[in-house]
Amino acid sequence: MISWLLLVAAGLLEIGWASAIKESQGFTRFWPSLLGIGGALASFALLTLAVRDLPIGTAYAVWVGIGAIGVAVAGVVWFGDALSPGRMLFLGLIVVGVAGLKFLES
Numbered sequence: 001m002i003s004w005l006l007l008v009a010a011g012l013l014e015i016g017w018a019s020a021i022k023e024s025q026g027f028t029r030f031w032p033s034l035l036g037i038g039g040a041l042a043s044f045a046l047l048t049l050a051v052r053d054l055p056i057g058t059a060y061a062v063w064v065g066i067g068a069i070g071v072a073v074a075g076v077v078w079f080g081d082a083l084s085p086g087r088m089l090f091l092g093l094i095v096v097g098v099a100g101l102k103f104l105e106s
Contacts, residue, residue, distance in 0.1 A: 010046035011066025
């Protein structure tokens, strides 16, 4: 259970660091750049701890899925990205895939 919590935390950090990288404007802004790099390192560290007990394929897919969904939502909410029905469909498929992987590991 702890490994799954670490994995979720790693995925949430992925959302943060990816958003910070966007705000860094190509690493030209110091604080967003620092947050992006620090968040990425923390995310990788938590992923590393999670894969001690979880299969790497499952853990990586869940980590990427959390990040992909989270960054897509952040893009819509904070960065004005478009949200079309097709985009919502395919993001939903990612959610189904991640949930399915978690279900199969239980």
